[in-house]
Amino acid sequence: ESSEFTCLGHPWTVGIYPGGLEDSIEGMVAIYLCNKSNKRINVKYRLSIKDLDGRETAYTFDSFEFECFDDNWGEKDFAKRSRILKSRV
Numbered sequence: 001e002s003s004e005f006t007c008l009g010h011p012w013t014v015g016i017y018p019g020g021l022e023d024s025i026e027g028m029v030a031i032y033l034c035n036k037s038n039k040r041i042n043v044k045y046r047l048s049i050k051d052l053d054g055r056e057t058a059y060t061f062d063s064f065e066f067e068c069f070d071d072n073w074g075e076k077d078f079a080k081r082s083r084i085l086k087s088r089v
Helices: 081-087
Strands: 005-007 010-017 028-035 041-050 056-066 072-080
Touching: 028 041, 028 056, 028 081, 041 072, 056 072, 056 081, 072 081
Parallel strands: none
Antiparallel strands: 005 010, 010 028, 028 072, 041 056
16 A cells, blocks of 8 residues: 545545455456545546556546545556566566
8 A cells, every 4th residue: 555645625545455355356456545534535546556667557437425434445457467567668
């Protein structure tokens, strides 16, 4: 999980799971945005991973109504781990 950051006046974290989650497809990375405030918020968001030249190698975008503290939303099968690792070398 990332360090907490503030956007739109609310605290957030991003969770990146290189080995995916229990129900992820083998070889996939999972990524989640997590609301750390005690307030409900409806947002549109975009999460991406960039290569060393700043080009996006994988991204997701969505809108979601986050409930209170620790509610999260994202992709359990965000991108192939091998593709992300290849772009970072």
